[in-house]
Amino acid sequence: MNCQETIYRMTDLLDKEQGPKAELVREHLANCPACRVRFEEHEHIFESVRRARRIAASHQFGAKTMKAIANEAALEATTTGKFWHLQGWRRWAVAACATAQLIFLLPSLAPHFGGRRSASAVLAQSIEAMSNVQTIHMTGRMRTIPGDNFELIGAEYDFVPLELWREYNPSRWRVEKPGRVVVMDGTSSTLYISQLNQYMKASTQAGFVEWLRPLLNPESILQNELDSTKMKPSDATVTESNGNVTLTVRRKAEGSFANTWTKNKSIDESDHTCIYKFDSATKRLQALQVVIHTGSQDVPVLELNDIRYNETPPDKLFALQIPEGATQIIAPEQMSSAVDAILGPKDAAEYFFNALAQKDWNAVLGVYPTSTVPDLVKSYYGGLSILSIGVPFKSGIYAGYFVPYRIRLYDGTVISHNLAVRNDNPQKRWVVDGGF
Amino acid sequence: MLAMAQQIPAWPQTIEQFERLVEATQDDLVNFAFHQLGNQDDAEDAVQDVYVQAYRDRSKRQRITEVRPYLFRMVRNRCTDFHRSRLRRPAEPVTDLVASNEDTFSRVAAQEQSKELDRLLGGIPSREAEVIRLRAHSELSFAEIAIVVGASVPTVKSRFRYGLDKLRRTLRAKGGTR
Numbered sequence: 001m002n003c004q005e006t007i008y009r010m011t012d013l014l015d016k017e018q019g020p021k022a023e024l025v026r027e028h029l030a031n032c033p034a035c036r037v038r039f040e041e042h043e044h045i046f047e048s049v050r051r052a053r054r055i056a057a058s059h060q061f062g063a064k065t066m067k068a069i070a071n072e073a074a075l076e077a078t079t080t081g082k083f084w085h086l087q088g089w090r091r092w093a094v095a096a097c098a099t100a101q102l103i104f105l106l107p108s109l110a111p112h113f114g115g116r117r118s119a120s121a122v123l124a125q126s127i128e129a130m131s132n133v134q135t136i137h138m139t140g141r142m143r144t145i146p147g148d149n150f151e152l153i154g155a156e157y158d159f160v161p162l163e164l165w166r167e168y169n170p171s172r173w174r175v176e177k178p179g180r181v182v183v184m185d186g187t188s189s190t191l192y193i194s195q196l197n198q199y200m201k202a203s204t205q206a207g208f209v210e211w212l213r214p215l216l217n218p219e220s221i222l223q224n225e226l227d228s229t230k231m232k233p234s235d236a237t238v239t240e241s242n243g244n245v246t247l248t249v250r251r252k253a254e255g256s257f258a259n260t261w262t263k264n265k266s267i268d269e270s271d272h273t274c275i276y277k278f279d280s281a282t283k284r285l286q287a288l289q290v291v292i293h294t295g296s297q298d299v300p301v302l303e304l305n306d307i308r309y310n311e312t313p314p315d316k317l318f319a320l321q322i323p324e325g326a327t328q329i330i331a332p333e334q335m336s337s338a339v340d341a342i343l344g345p346k347d348a349a350e351y352f353f354n355a356l357a358q359k360d361w362n363a364v365l366g367v368y369p370t371s372t373v374p375d376l377v378k379s380y381y382g383g384l385s386i387l388s389i390g391v392p393f394k395s396g397i398y399a400g401y402f403v404p405y406r407i408r409l410y411d412g413t414v415i416s417h418n419l420a421v422r423n424d425n426p427q428k429r430w431v432v433d434g435g436f
Numbered sequence: 437m438l439a440m441a442q443q444i445p446a447w448p449q450t451i452e453q454f455e456r457l458v459e460a461t462q463d464d465l466v467n468f469a470f471h472q473l474g475n476q477d478d479a480e481d482a483v484q485d486v487y488v489q490a491y492r493d494r495s496k497r498q499r500i501t502e503v504r505p506y507l508f509r510m511v512r513n514r515c516t517d518f519h520r521s522r523l524r525r526p527a528e529p530v531t532d533l534v535a536s537n538e539d540t541f542s543r544v545a546a547q548e549q550s551k552e553l554d555r556l557l558g559g560i561p562s563r564e565a566e567v568i569r570l571r572a573h574s575e576l577s578f579a580e581i582a583i584v585v586g587a588s589v590p591t592v593k594s595r596f597r598y599g600l601d602k603l604r605r606t607l608r609a610k611g612g613t614r
Contacts, residue, residue, distance in 0.1 A: 007597075008597075010597075011578075011593045011596055011597045012593075014571070014596070015571075015577055015578050016575065016576070016577035016578075016580075017577060038604075041604045041607075041608075042597075042600045042601075042604065045600055045603050045604060045607070046568070046571070046572060046600065048553060049553055049557070049568055049569065049572040049573075050572040050573070052553045052572075054463070054467040054573055055463075055466055055467040055470040055471075055476060055479070056463045056466065056467070057462040057463050057465075057466040057480065057483070058476070058480060061462055061466065061480050061483075061484070062455075062458050062459060062462055064480075064484065065458050065462070065483075065484045065487050065488075066451075066454070066455055066458065068484055068487070068488050069451060069454055069487060069488055069491045070451065072488050072491055072492055073451060073491070283452070
């Protein structure tokens with residue numbers, strides 16, 4: 001190799017990987033002082049440039065960029081409507097939109113993450129991860145009364161176990177606590193209350209599980225949180241530690257509390273904090289805790305600490321067997337004995353208790369929406385005496401009224417409580433909804 | 437960082453993969469864009485635009501295996517667009533922007549050297565300085581740089597060599613290369 005070719009090829013020695021003629025170049029350099037000096041000067045300049053300080057991306061750059069990418073993902077999801085018939089895409093799209101909105105609400109999150117790791121990226125990834133799961137199995141506990149509705153919580157109640165299953169293909173779910181279970185088998189929802197041996201069938205969209213419903217679509221949790229128009233940036237924080245990303249959302253109680261009867265009796269009607277914990281590695285929801293703030297104390301009322309994904313639930317989980325003899329809870333429009341002459345909530349309460357006092361079970365069915373009156377109701381309330389019926393009131397977000405009452409049971413026991421009655425059905429029929 | 441940068445087997449398709457890509461390449465791309473635009477804000481804007489574009493086009497780019505050079509190429513094109521659409525602002529002094537945890541004396545010395553190198557590189561044709569910086573700062577091979585600048589490998593090598601020769605002559609005129 002001569003000097004001219006060596007000068008032409010000495011650049012190869014400064015490439016990332018040296019070519020086949022590198023050895024020939026080195027041989028020439030070893031024997032030619034002029035070329036060697038020239039190469040050493042090239043090498044020195046190159047090394048100087050290589051060692052020189054470089055511009056680095058600013059501290060916030062990574063977080064800002066991932067936020068922009070998350071926004072792009074949300075925009076893309078909302079504009080690819082033609083793909084929405086595919087369940088996975090729809091789940092991802094809804095979730096991505098929620099993430100993007102949440103990211104806008106969380107403008108100052110980056111510092112919580114240290115370095116360049118961005119909250120937006122973590123949340124967006126969790127959305128992706130949650131959108132891809134096939135089944136979810138959540139186990140936890142809730143402060144409530146066994147057998148009562150899934151909405152009821154109370155700081156003074158003991159914890160009862162709670163379990164939720166969700167399958168996406170086919171779409172089925174089951175929510176259960178002692179005394180009450182709801183199964184959605186893909187075609188309808190069935191509620192069964194074992195204590196009263198009562199059941200109710202309704203559409204797949206029936207609201208039997210109230211506040212817990214969004215948990216059956218975990219990828220929509222963020223959307224659910226965003227649905228509150230009262231949410232402000234200060235209401236939500238994201239932190240990361242010990243392999244977990246924690247999203248904490250504080251919410252004020254919803255509803256009107258001129259009368260505080262329902263205050264702190266459901267999660268929505270309590271000042272509360274939801275603490276969602278996502279696994280940093282899998283990006284999936286790992287745990288949820290809800291703490292209500294009663295003014296005097298902060299009480300955890302719901303805890304889901306064991307959340308498993310992609311287990312294969314047995315089919316029988318989604319096939320609820322209703323025992324023979326169970327009475328059916330029916331919709332107001334299906335009530336054959338409905339009393340359309342009832343004028344208001346107090347009238348409905350008086351009618352109901354009078355019917356129980358007289359053990360006129362057909363009359364009871366005029367305001368109590370079941371196929372037959374359960375034996376437990378007959379034996380417990382039959383023959384009661386009315387001591388007083390007060391002025392109806394509204395409280396919280398309940399659509400109906402509460403009617404204060406005082407009754408003496410046949411065995412002498414005196415009960416003071418509020419009967420829940422409502423007429424928010426198409427026929428405007430007054431029906432007894434609870435509170436006894 | 438460089439080890440991570442070399443572990444990008446294909447165009448990322450998920451947000452998590454993009455986060456890793458950003459983490460692995462952001463400094464090199466911003467540094468490259470800075471030397472194209474002379475301004476850190478513009479450089480970061482350009483690079484961010486490129487990442488978003490890379491995400492937007494991820495499905496049609498999924499067959500691309502040379503991810504890093506293509507990103508540099510996208511940044512280069514974006515910088516060209518910036519040049520066309522904006523009046524170039526004065527370059528910020530490099531020394532105010534570099535981060536360091538070294539002692540003051542070393543830092544000042546290094547900053548002086550950086551400033552001097554910037555001045556020297558600013559004195560040779562930009563296409564030659566560009567290739568030298570890409571090879572020195574971004575750990576791209578000449579073949580990869582050819583993808584970035586849209587030229588043949590021999591052309592890239594020639595620019596590199598001519599650039600070093602000019603720097604060598606300048607330094608010699610100043611009294612030595614060492």
